[in-house]
Amino acid sequence: MSRIVFWNVKRKDLTGAVCALAKSTAADVIVLNENMVSGSETLCALRSKVSPEFYIPAFISDKRFHCFCKNRKLDLSEIDSGLFRTSTRKYKLGNQIFLLVLIHGPDIRNYDAESRQSFVQELVRELNFVREDKKIDRLILLGDFNMNPYDRPMNLAAGLNAMMTRSCTAKGSRRHLGKDYEFYYNPMWGLLGDNTKGPAGTVYDTSNQGPYGWSMFDQVILHHTVVPFFQDVEIITEAGEHSFMDKNGHPDAKNASDHFPIIVDFMEK
Amino acid sequence: MSIFWPEGLSVSDVRSPYEILENAQEEWETASDGVLTLVLQESEDDKSIVITVHAKHLPSNRTATLLSVIHRLNEPYPVTIRPRDENIPNFLKKSYQVSWTSAGSAAAKVVAELEAINNPMSIKESQKLITNKWVSDTPSEFREKLTKAFNLSEVKAAVLNLTSSKGTLVDDDNEAQE
Numbered sequence: 373m374s375r376i377v378f379w380n381v382k383r384k385d386l387t388g389a390v391c392a393l394a395k396s397t398a399a400d401v402i403v404l405n406e407n408m409v410s411g412s413e414t415l416c417a418l419r420s421k422v423s424p425e426f427y428i429p430a431f432i433s434d435k436r437f438h439c440f441c442k443n444r445k446l447d448l449s450e451i452d453s454g455l456f457r458t459s460t461r462k463y464k465l466g467n468q469i470f471l472l473v474l475i476h477g478p479d480i481r482n483y484d485a486e487s488r489q490s491f492v493q494e495l496v497r498e499l500n501f502v503r504e505d506k507k508i509d510r511l512i513l514l515g516d517f518n519m520n521p522y523d524r525p526m527n528l529a530a531g532l533n534a535m536m537t538r539s540c541t542a543k544g545s546r547r548h549l550g551k552d553y554e555f556y557y558n559p560m561w562g563l564l565g566d567n568t569k570g571p572a573g574t575v576y577d578t579s580n581q582g583p584y585g586w587s588m589f590d591q592v593i594l595h596h597t598v599v600p601f602f603q604d605v606e607i608i609t610e611a612g613e614h615s616f617m618d619k620n621g622h623p624d625a626k627n628a629s630d631h632f633p634i635i636v637d638f639m640e641k
Numbered sequence: 642m643s644i645f646w647p648e649g650l651s652v653s654d655v656r657s658p659y660e661i662l663e664n665a666q667e668e669w670e671t672a673s674d675g676v677l678t679l680v681l682q683e684s685e686d687d688k689s690i691v692i693t694v695h696a697k698h699l700p701s702n703r704t705a706t707l708l709s710v711i712h713r714l715n716e717p718y719p720v721t722i723r724p725r726d727e728n729i730p731n732f733l734k735k736s737y738q739v740s741w742t743s744a745g746s747a748a749a750k751v752v753a754e755l756e757a758i759n760n761p762m763s764i765k766e767s768q769k770l771i772t773n774k775w776v777s778d779t780p781s782e783f784r785e786k787l788t789k790a791f792n793l794s795e796v797k798a799a800v801l802n803l804t805s806s807k808g809t810l811v812d813d814d815n816e817a818q819e
Contacts, residue, residue, distance in 0.1 A: 431802070432703065432705050432799060432802045432803055433705070433798070433799060433802060450703070451701075451702070451703045451704070452695075452703065452704045452705065452706075453704075453705040453706065453799060453802075453803075454706050455693070455706035455707075455708070455709060455723070455725060456725075493686070494709075497682065497684050497691065497693055498693075498706065500682075500684075501680075501682050501693065501695065501704075501706075502704075505680065505695075505697075505702075505704060506702070
């Protein structure tokens with residue numbers, strides 16, 4: 373099994389919490405978004421407090437994502453740096469190769485719905501490019517999309533085409549206006565709302581930017597060929613002595629981040 | 642010297658943005674001794690053509706997207722460039738230009754400016770002129786702006802990082818997807 377943690381730390385120094393998270397989850401890979409602490413400082417802390425095996429996989433640009441890995445067999449080197457907000461990593465699981473695409477979508481406060489839809493079109497072009505150029509279909513999209521699973525660009529055929537259940541993606545693709553679009557599976561649908569074991573989303577906001585209260589901005593989305601390797605995804609609210617949740621059960625923006633981290637498990641076959 | 646002939650226009654220079662990018666591609670291969678090339682990815686929707694330009698380090702097969710070029714279907718000009726890392730909010734752009742054509746209270750201007758930043762479609766209503774420095778009307782202007790886009794520090798950094806890996810490089814292999 374291989375375990376990846378993703379966390380948008382909102383430009384705060386959460387090194388202690390990151391180390392606790394790495395330790396309590398025994399994650400193989402830690403991906404931090406908006407980490408203002410230098411990669412080498414975080415690495416130093418991870419090595420001294422969690423495991424000396426942590427390293428920084430080769431990268432082209434580390435502006436948006438800091439990636440730390442403790443299993444060299446997984447590789448995780450960056451093989452494509454997108455125009456704005458993506459980083460594609462080679463991810464080896466056993467004798468299978470996947471592409472882990474890290475994503476940070478434009479935020480709601482500074483970009484309107486049209487700009488964010490335009491970002492998804494741009495993203496789809498980038499995904500098509502990496503799939504064709506690297507000749508690998510197995511894409512795992514992970515990050516802060518700044519969109520919910522139910523937002524139109526996430527599930528339009530010409531958008532990310534990300535469906536609610538595994539069985540929705542079983543056909544592999546659907547046809548729209550004479551063109552075939554390959555399915556993605558979005559397991560985050562299963563974590564929305566009250567009837568789940570964890571919180572109802574990863575972000576809580578009741579201002580005009582968060583009309584539903586909870587949002588599921590932090591997501592993992594899988595190309596249909598990756599579904600058999602996917603095991604589980606979970607929203608994390610605490611690690612060791614660190615709680616990421618305030619007294620109301622929302623992300624503790626004051627002492628941690630306004631995003632909860634997510635943890636994704638894959639299994640070798 | 643002609644005073645009525647449109648400035649910057651030459652009937653002998655009618656190359657499309659794609660053809661100009663192909664010239665850039667050849668130049669990159671020559672200048673890098675075959676280590677780097679440009680990959681031109683063309684896609685279209687119902688209104689426009691988008692040419693995304695990726696730099697490719699051939700020995701490692703690693704890529705970085707450098708810029709994209711957008712024009713209307715069947716009309717190569719005017720054409721605009723979206724440089725690397727240009728996708729930042731207007732209020733963070735050093736060169737974002739706002740020119741007022743009508744008088745109004747200071748408060749109304751602030752409100753209209755915020756509205757224009759959050760909703761570019763409102764620009765017309767608030768009577769403001771936003772200049773897009775990356776739009777070209779002619780091939781010669783496009784060449785000039787493309788040169789500037791390739792010379793941005795973001796592009797240079799991406800190319801240097803492509804050719805010299807930072808972090809820890811795990812030995813490359815040629816494993817194919819199984």
